[in-house]
Amino acid sequence: MLEARNIQYLVQGRAIVNKVSLQLNPGELTAIVGPNGAGKSSLLKVLAGDYKAQAGEIIYNGKAIENYRPKDLAKIRAVMPQHSQLTFPFKVKEVVELGLLSLGMAGGEQLVKEVMIETQTWAFRDRLYGALSGGEKQRVQLARVLVQVWAGSDQPKFLLLDEPTSSMDIAHQHQVLHIASQLKRKDIAVLAVLHDLNMAAAYADQVILLKEGKVYQQGAVAEVMASQHLEHVFEHPILVRNGYDGMPHFIQSLPVHHQSHTFKIA
Template sequence: MSAVPALVFDDVALRLGVREVLRGVSLELAPGEILALAGANGAGKTTLLRVASGVLRAQRGEVRVLGDPGHALAPRELARRLAVVPQDVSIPFPFRAGEVVLMGRSPHARRFGLDAGEDVARAREAMQRLGILALADRSMLELSGGERQLVVAARAFAQQPKVLLLDEPTAHLDLRRRIELLAHVRDFAAAGGSALVVSHDLELAARVCDRLALLAEGEVVAVGPPAEVMQPRWLREAFGIDARVLAGPDGVPLLVPQFPPARADAGGGEIA
């Protein structure tokens, strides 16, 4: 059983319009593993998640979810195996937070289904763990960006997937909420789930992930344990920055990015 990887990208390539967004990405996610994915804006991270979740279809290569090609699975079956926490959430109707979390039960519900007792229990449990049970009866239209992000994270956990894809899950969260959410992802993996976490916060992601992959212009430039990947050479290749890497007290490297030299003609300051 453990021989089957949770998620495999096998030479995935995709062109959107004239742009080659993914140029043959190969990555593997083992059961119980957390893989962090980082890279410059436009490197193809979100597109890669869209291919995995069936929103986009690879033009070359394939994605396998628990051994089966993702595009061959019915949407419902894929949604039982794999859940997504998206980057941004906007809902134009006054759904309550609890109702949105309950929607995570859809792939498990009977087609006509009302909300069954088990669905409600799972939804409450997910909200409880993320500390948002008190928001259950608040309208999504009234919540802050960070609160909405936790609601959709709870929805993904209520979905009870084997594989979890998180796209910048901590972007709108304060430091404490970031740590709590990532700790929850870590517990999910400890229980046998697998997670792919896209994050710009390398140092924080490195603290929970087993491996880190860097994506640049649609290609994987480095993948491995965080301490091996967070090296000046790979950071330059992925982000085009110069950074010093220091040994951190907990074994995870600390990054000290070098700023470009100051420019006098950038505007601001006194009006002549």
Template sequence: MRLRTRRPTPPARPSPGDVLAETQDLYVRLGAREVLKGVDLTVRAGEVLALVGPNGAGKSTLLSALAADVPAAEGVVRVHGRPAAEWPAPDLALRRAVLPQSAALSFPFTVEEVVRMGRAPHAASPASTPADDDRAVAEAMAATEVTGFATRPFSALSGGERARVALARVLAQQAPLLLLDEPTAALDLRHQELVPRLCRSRAHAGDAVVVVVHDLGLAAAYAHRVALLCAGRVAADGPPAEVFSERLLSEVYDQPVEVFPHPRTEDLLITPRRDL
């Protein structure tokens, strides 16, 4: 008798404001170190949520917990309303896409082949066709401006080019929850602006985007909400204009900070105070 295997199907498109991921009283331990301590966080469709804070604050660990890549020691992480650990891997891959801090490949894949890896979760889905795959790959490559070197080996790219190809792979996955760890770190000035605009575009289309970013100016300009982490806890969570105060940032970063409006756009400008 032939056994029938269950084929995972993509989730329905979320509505604005739907909770796609959340943590409640989350504690995470890595070895003997308690990295996250009682974190409550909600991730909603239609928003870009920036995770900011000093080195070692727990930003990447929180992102990994939301991705179900790091287990909770205490508390709970839910993805699409279900405890993250209960999702079968094929179903989870259709619901969240993850961009790690760095990408390394041991085999000489081309750029297009790497981006096409993002379609792997859809291979078993009855809702996906080869034409869907081709369209998703082409759109992701165009959005990240990597189409021009589609046939080049991934290993021959610069650090910034690799970062953009890795992001294209995540976009091609077309999951409604995007979890991006420092996607702008290796990029030049043009692409540092391109990536947060892409995040905004995905949120406008109804996705939820969580992004770890060190550039507070980018977070202020493009994030709908920011969660400011300090020593494994959320020190503040809200719109950038509410969270990015000189007093709070100076305290969290242990560095005097100035916050003032741009003279033309009135966007927040954030810079260390330099009394030279």
């Protein structure tokens, strides 16, 4: 279990992440949702160990994050960054194989192949990473971080994804979140920063609504993804239709010129 208690991350005295507490349970997919500048990525980086929180504690499987060596932390948590660029001509497969770094090399080859087939990157394994499209690069990066947590182990693992679907077409967005939700069976807790509210509503077990560094709402999709919460956080008219007959929630943002009109009705 990953537990964060009252974490605070300040830049030049300004709280980017302000007293956030959360809990990630293995077998759950948690989505972080919020407007630009709400501190979503910063929160993810603090949880990952990139930034050090000035206050509060972060506890991975009962042990504080400061007490992990980078190598041991990498064995239980993987992070997919928002953007990754490579300066040197690496091949796709070489990039994915980097995920084996923390595992030691034994048996890695089969693992790499399995993950690459799952993420539909096996077909271009011998191409140069730099020659891929934005969406393909993201899938390769996803494959790399999946390799890191794919193999079973005796302790729960954590996968942190920062906008994993931002450059993908609609089918691949679903495929990536499908893979992420499949991971729940592997004793893995998944945390994803998501922009698309419908994706978050369709795949998440728990949603954290972030505004100005603070948690505004936190809980199950049906509670958090309500029209009044979303409108408050995004300061924009948003319509939510509850899911029925196994259909997920349907969330629609309304055009700006409807704004006054909608608010009048509301």
